[in-house]
């Protein structure tokens with residue numbers, strides 16, 4: 001993403017944190033934890049909910065897609081199923097996204113972070129035109145970072161880990177934004193195994209080769225791709241439930257925002 005010199009109304013703050021992750025990885029619980037952390041640490045946060053289908057949010061959103069688009073009515077009007085309804089609601093909201101940017105710009109001096117919750121089904125945001133429009137609208141105005149939430153206990157299986165990392169990798173290349181891997185649920189399973197696999201190619205090979213159903217040439221090639229990917233990101237272990245890792249998370253976000261300011 002290149003920004004022309006003439007467009008430099010670019011501000012250092014707030015930093016936009018777009019939270020994505022597989023269904024059930026703990027995005028909403030993590031966002032709730034982030035909101036609690038900002039409130040108790042005098043960090044000035046602003047919350048944007050982009051999930052039109054969520055029934056109850058455990059935190060208050062400053063801007064909520066549900067105030068503008070009625071997901072159930074969109075489903076009825078366009079005769080759509082649940083995913084089509086969410087996608088169309090997001091498309092409708094994206095057409096007004098310049099207004100959201102203006103609201104945040106007006107408050108920019110009073111904000112440190114904008115926390116963005118995305119729909120439960122990850123691909124509705126990451127593979128849709130409206131997701132791309134929203135991401136680009138943010139990234140051309142403010143430093144923007146992707147927080148990719150990983151269900152750590154579910155990723156202890158090396159094949160699941162690899163497919164999750166390949167998905168994160170595709171998001172990095174699609175958005176070209178700094179990405180922080182957020183290993184969530186470390187109260188259930190520590191994320192050290194993941195750090196080891198990310199740092200030591202041979203250790204990951206050894207783990208994945210215990211699964212005889214995978215051809216070693218394919219997994220070897222894929223893990224080489226991932227080895228390159230790991231060099232481009234930061235990772236932290238957190239527990240959205242216990243609150244572990246919040247400082248480390250915000251440090252990683254700050255470092256990513258610096259990287260953004262230097263490179264984009």
Ligand code: GTP
Pocket residue numbers: 021022023024025026027028029030119120121184185186187188238239240241242
């Ligand atoms: P969808 O948006 O519905 O796809 O889910 P999500 O990614 O927002 O996940 P959600 O926050 O609903 O959490 C999914 C489940 O994981 C819930 O049962 C949470 O209580 C649980 N969970 C989330 N974070 C943690 C954590 O840090 N530790 C533990 N033990 N459980 C967690």
